[in-house]
Amino acid sequence: EPEVTQTPSHQVTQMGQEVILRCVPISNHLYFYWYRQILGQKVEFLVSFYNNEISEKSEIFDDQFSVERPDGSNFTLKIRSTKLEDSAMYFCATAGLAGPLDEQFFGPGTRLTVL
Amino acid sequence: ILNVEQSPQSLHVQEGDSTNFTCSFPSSNFYALHWYRWETAKSPEALFVMTLNGDEKKKGRISATLNTKEGYSYLYIKGSQPEDSATYLCAFIRYNFNKFYFGSGTKLNVKP
Numbered sequence: 001e002p003e004v005t006q007t008p009s010h011q012v013t014q015m016g017q018e019v020i021l022r023c024v025p026i027s028n029h030l031y032f033y034w035y036r037q038i039l040g041q042k043v044e045f046l047v048s049f050y051n052n053e054i055s056e057k058s059e060i061f062d063d064q065f066s067v068e069r070p071d072g073s074n075f076t077l078k079i080r081s082t083k084l085e086d087s088a089m090y091f092c093a094t095a096g097l098a099g100p101l102d103e104q105f106f107g108p109g110t111r112l113t114v115l
Numbered sequence: 116i117l118n119v120e121q122s123p124q125s126l127h128v129q130e131g132d133s134t135n136f137t138c139s140f141p142s143s144n145f146y147a148l149h150w151y152r153w154e155t156a157k158s159p160e161a162l163f164v165m166t167l168n169g170d171e172k173k174k175g176r177i178s179a180t181l182n183t184k185e186g187y188s189y190l191y192i193k194g195s196q197p198e199d200s201a202t203y204l205c206a207f208i209r210y211n212f213n214k215f216y217f218g219s220g221t222k223l224n225v226k227p
Contacts, residue, residue: 031213043159043204043217056214091158100208100215101147103161 002026006092006107014115016081021110023075023092031095032075033104034067036060036088043091049075050099082114117141119207121218128195129226135191136221138205142186146210150179150190153202153220162190162203195225 005024013019025032034046047057047067054067066078075094079086089109095102120139128134140148147166151159163172168183176193192199202220209216 033215035215035217042219043206045215045217048213050213056212058214093159100213101164101166103164104149104159105161106158108158 002105004092004094004105004107006090006110008110009108010111010113012113012115013082015084019079019082019112021077021079021090021092021112023077023094023107024073025075025092025094026096026105029094029096029105031099031102032067032069033093033095034077035091035093037091038085038088046077079112082112084114087112087114117207117209117216119205119216119218121203121205121221123221124219125222125224127224127226130195130197132195132225133191133193134195134223135189136203136223138188138190138207138218140186140188140205140207140216141209142184144210145183145186145207146212147208148181148188149206149208149215150188151204151206153204155201159204190221192223195223197225197227199223200225 007022032049037043045058047061048055064080069075091109092107093104095104122137150162153159163179165181170181178191181188202222204220206215206217
Protein backbone atom coordinates (compact mmCIF):
# COMPACT_ATOMS: atom_id res chain seq x y z
CA GLU A 1 0.00 0.00 0.00
CA PRO A 2 1.37 3.44 -0.90
CA GLU A 3 2.50 5.54 2.03
CA VAL A 4 3.89 8.95 2.88
CA THR A 5 7.44 8.86 4.23
CA GLN A 6 9.29 11.47 6.25
CA THR A 7 12.94 11.97 7.12
CA PRO A 8 14.56 12.27 9.53
CA SER A 9 12.46 10.60 12.20
CA HIS A 10 14.17 12.68 14.87
CA GLN A 11 16.20 15.88 14.52
CA VAL A 12 18.04 17.60 17.33
CA THR A 13 19.33 21.09 16.61
CA GLN A 14 20.66 24.16 18.36
CA MET A 15 18.56 27.29 18.60
CA GLY A 16 19.20 29.55 15.63
CA GLN A 17 20.15 26.73 13.27
CA GLU A 18 18.34 25.93 10.05
CA VAL A 19 16.54 22.63 9.65
CA ILE A 20 14.98 20.96 6.63
CA LEU A 21 12.32 18.33 7.12
CA ARG A 22 11.62 16.08 4.17
CA CYS A 23 8.50 14.31 3.00
CA VAL A 24 7.93 11.98 0.07
CA PRO A 25 4.24 12.12 -0.87
CA ILE A 26 2.20 9.32 -2.40
CA SER A 27 3.07 9.47 -6.09
CA ASN A 28 -0.22 10.59 -7.65
CA HIS A 29 -1.19 12.99 -4.87
CA LEU A 30 -1.46 16.68 -5.67
CA TYR A 31 -2.19 18.37 -2.34
CA PHE A 32 0.44 18.57 0.37
CA TYR A 33 0.27 19.76 3.96
CA TRP A 34 2.49 20.34 6.95
CA TYR A 35 1.18 20.16 10.50
CA ARG A 36 2.83 20.23 13.87
CA GLN A 37 1.92 19.09 17.33
CA ILE A 38 3.64 20.59 20.33
CA LEU A 39 3.59 18.12 23.21
CA GLY A 40 0.23 18.18 24.97
CA GLN A 41 -1.38 20.56 22.48
CA LYS A 42 -3.67 20.29 19.46
CA VAL A 43 -2.45 19.40 16.01
CA GLU A 44 -1.86 22.73 14.25
CA PHE A 45 -2.09 23.41 10.54
CA LEU A 46 1.00 25.12 9.14
CA VAL A 47 0.63 25.24 5.37
CA SER A 48 -1.08 23.70 2.35
CA PHE A 49 0.58 23.43 -1.06
CA TYR A 50 -0.94 22.76 -4.45
CA ASN A 51 0.24 23.21 -8.01
CA ASN A 52 3.71 24.25 -6.83
CA GLU A 53 2.54 27.07 -4.65
CA ILE A 54 1.24 27.73 -1.17
CA SER A 55 -2.57 27.71 -1.09
CA GLU A 56 -3.04 28.53 2.61
CA LYS A 57 -0.80 29.23 5.56
CA SER A 58 -1.44 29.75 9.23
CA GLU A 59 -0.33 32.60 11.48
CA ILE A 60 2.44 30.31 12.74
CA PHE A 61 3.92 30.06 9.24
CA ASP A 62 5.93 33.27 9.30
CA ASP A 63 9.04 34.30 7.37
CA GLN A 64 11.10 31.73 9.25
CA PHE A 65 9.24 28.94 7.47
CA SER A 66 9.27 27.96 3.82
CA VAL A 67 8.13 25.00 1.75
CA GLU A 68 9.14 23.73 -1.64
CA ARG A 69 8.99 20.76 -3.92
CA PRO A 70 12.49 20.96 -5.36
CA ASP A 71 12.57 17.86 -7.53
CA GLY A 72 8.96 16.93 -8.13
CA SER A 73 9.04 14.20 -5.50
CA ASN A 74 10.27 15.53 -2.15
CA PHE A 75 8.20 18.11 -0.31
CA THR A 76 10.28 20.01 2.22
CA LEU A 77 9.67 22.28 5.18
CA LYS A 78 12.54 24.59 6.07
CA ILE A 79 12.81 26.48 9.33
CA ARG A 80 15.51 29.14 8.87
CA SER A 81 16.40 29.99 12.43
CA THR A 82 14.91 27.58 14.91
CA LYS A 83 13.52 28.70 18.26
CA LEU A 84 12.96 26.65 21.39
CA GLU A 85 9.20 26.83 20.80
CA ASP A 86 9.62 25.12 17.41
CA SER A 87 10.21 21.85 19.27
CA ALA A 88 7.33 19.65 18.16
CA MET A 89 6.30 16.66 16.08
CA TYR A 90 5.99 17.71 12.44
CA PHE A 91 3.68 15.74 10.16
CA CYS A 92 3.43 15.84 6.42
CA ALA A 93 0.12 14.79 4.85
CA THR A 94 -0.92 14.38 1.24
CA ALA A 95 -4.22 14.06 -0.59
CA GLY A 96 -5.43 13.27 -4.07
CA LEU A 97 -7.43 15.15 -6.70
CA ALA A 98 -10.22 16.34 -4.42
CA GLY A 99 -7.81 18.07 -2.05
CA PRO A 100 -9.57 19.04 1.19
CA LEU A 101 -12.49 16.75 0.25
CA ASP A 102 -10.17 13.77 -0.09
CA GLU A 103 -8.77 11.51 2.62
CA GLN A 104 -5.44 12.71 3.90
CA PHE A 105 -2.56 10.32 4.31
CA PHE A 106 -0.13 11.23 7.07
CA GLY A 107 3.55 10.45 7.24
CA PRO A 108 5.06 9.02 10.44
CA GLY A 109 6.31 12.43 11.55
CA THR A 110 9.63 14.07 12.42
CA ARG A 111 10.29 14.89 16.03
CA LEU A 112 12.19 18.19 16.16
CA THR A 113 14.02 19.07 19.36
CA VAL A 114 15.53 22.55 19.60
CA LEU A 115 18.08 23.01 22.38
CA ILE B 116 -10.22 32.36 16.33
CA LEU B 117 -11.97 29.31 14.90
CA ASN B 118 -12.59 26.69 17.58
CA VAL B 119 -13.17 22.97 17.16
CA GLU B 120 -14.11 21.15 20.35
CA GLN B 121 -14.21 17.45 21.05
CA SER B 122 -15.85 15.74 24.00
CA PRO B 123 -15.25 13.90 26.12
CA GLN B 124 -11.50 14.36 26.41
CA SER B 125 -11.11 10.70 27.37
CA LEU B 126 -13.30 7.67 27.70
CA HIS B 127 -12.79 4.28 29.36
CA VAL B 128 -15.14 1.50 28.31
CA GLN B 129 -15.34 -2.27 28.61
CA GLU B 130 -14.93 -4.54 25.63
CA GLY B 131 -18.31 -4.95 23.97
CA ASP B 132 -19.67 -1.56 25.06
CA SER B 133 -20.88 0.82 22.41
CA THR B 134 -19.69 4.38 22.67
CA ASN B 135 -19.93 7.74 20.99
CA PHE B 136 -18.22 11.08 21.07
CA THR B 137 -18.75 14.55 19.69
CA CYS B 138 -16.97 17.06 17.52
CA SER B 139 -18.35 20.63 17.57
CA PHE B 140 -17.40 23.20 14.96
CA PRO B 141 -18.64 26.56 13.62
CA SER B 142 -21.94 26.16 11.78
CA SER B 143 -21.18 28.88 9.23
CA ASN B 144 -19.09 28.44 6.06
CA PHE B 145 -18.89 24.68 6.44
CA TYR B 146 -16.96 22.80 3.76
CA ALA B 147 -15.91 19.45 5.20
CA LEU B 148 -15.21 17.54 8.38
CA HIS B 149 -12.57 14.83 8.65
CA TRP B 150 -12.39 12.11 11.29
CA TYR B 151 -9.10 10.37 12.07
CA ARG B 152 -8.01 7.49 14.23
CA TRP B 153 -4.62 7.99 15.89
CA GLU B 154 -2.93 5.13 17.66
CA THR B 155 -0.04 5.79 20.03
CA ALA B 156 3.35 5.97 18.27
CA LYS B 157 1.70 6.00 14.85
CA SER B 158 0.34 8.77 12.62
CA PRO B 159 -3.30 9.78 12.14
CA GLU B 160 -5.27 7.51 9.84
CA ALA B 161 -8.26 8.85 7.90
CA LEU B 162 -11.64 7.39 8.87
CA PHE B 163 -14.23 9.57 7.17
CA VAL B 164 -14.59 12.74 5.11
CA MET B 165 -18.03 14.25 5.64
CA THR B 166 -19.40 17.00 3.48
CA LEU B 167 -23.20 17.07 3.41
CA ASN B 168 -25.63 17.89 6.20
CA GLY B 169 -27.28 14.65 7.29
CA ASP B 170 -24.36 12.57 5.99
CA GLU B 171 -23.94 9.23 7.67
CA LYS B 172 -20.86 7.14 6.94
CA LYS B 173 -19.90 3.69 8.13
CA LYS B 174 -16.74 1.60 8.18
CA GLY B 175 -17.19 -1.73 9.94
CA ARG B 176 -18.27 -1.04 13.52
CA ILE B 177 -17.50 2.67 13.30
CA SER B 178 -19.98 5.19 11.95
CA ALA B 179 -20.31 8.97 11.90
CA THR B 180 -23.10 11.48 11.43
CA LEU B 181 -22.99 15.14 10.50
CA ASN B 182 -25.20 18.12 11.36
CA THR B 183 -23.80 21.22 9.68
CA LYS B 184 -26.72 23.48 10.69
CA GLU B 185 -26.00 23.07 14.39
CA GLY B 186 -22.28 22.41 13.97
CA TYR B 187 -21.62 18.93 15.30
CA SER B 188 -20.62 15.45 14.24
CA TYR B 189 -20.91 12.23 16.23
CA LEU B 190 -18.62 9.24 15.95
CA TYR B 191 -20.07 5.90 17.11
CA ILE B 192 -18.27 2.68 17.82
CA LYS B 193 -20.47 -0.38 18.19
CA GLY B 194 -19.20 -3.23 20.37
CA SER B 195 -15.82 -1.67 21.21
CA GLN B 196 -12.77 -3.91 21.03
CA PRO B 197 -9.35 -3.37 22.66
CA GLU B 198 -7.89 -2.64 19.21
CA ASP B 199 -10.23 0.39 18.98
CA SER B 200 -8.15 2.03 21.72
CA ALA B 201 -6.79 5.21 20.14
CA THR B 202 -7.29 8.95 20.01
CA TYR B 203 -10.07 10.01 17.65
CA LEU B 204 -9.49 13.41 16.05
CA CYS B 205 -11.76 15.60 14.00
CA ALA B 206 -10.73 18.44 11.69
CA PHE B 207 -12.96 21.17 10.23
CA ILE B 208 -12.42 22.85 6.88
CA ARG B 209 -14.04 26.18 6.11
CA TYR B 210 -15.59 26.86 2.71
CA ASN B 211 -13.12 28.02 0.09
CA PHE B 212 -10.09 27.45 2.32
CA ASN B 213 -7.61 24.60 2.18
CA LYS B 214 -6.84 24.87 5.90
CA PHE B 215 -7.63 22.31 8.59
CA TYR B 216 -8.68 23.14 12.17
CA PHE B 217 -8.23 20.23 14.55
CA GLY B 218 -9.97 19.37 17.79
CA SER B 219 -8.02 18.12 20.79
CA GLY B 220 -9.19 14.56 20.28
CA THR B 221 -11.04 11.98 22.36
CA LYS B 222 -8.78 9.33 23.84
CA LEU B 223 -10.59 5.99 23.97
CA ASN B 224 -9.37 3.12 26.13
CA VAL B 225 -11.18 -0.20 25.73
CA LYS B 226 -10.52 -2.68 28.52
CA PRO B 227 -10.65 -6.41 27.71
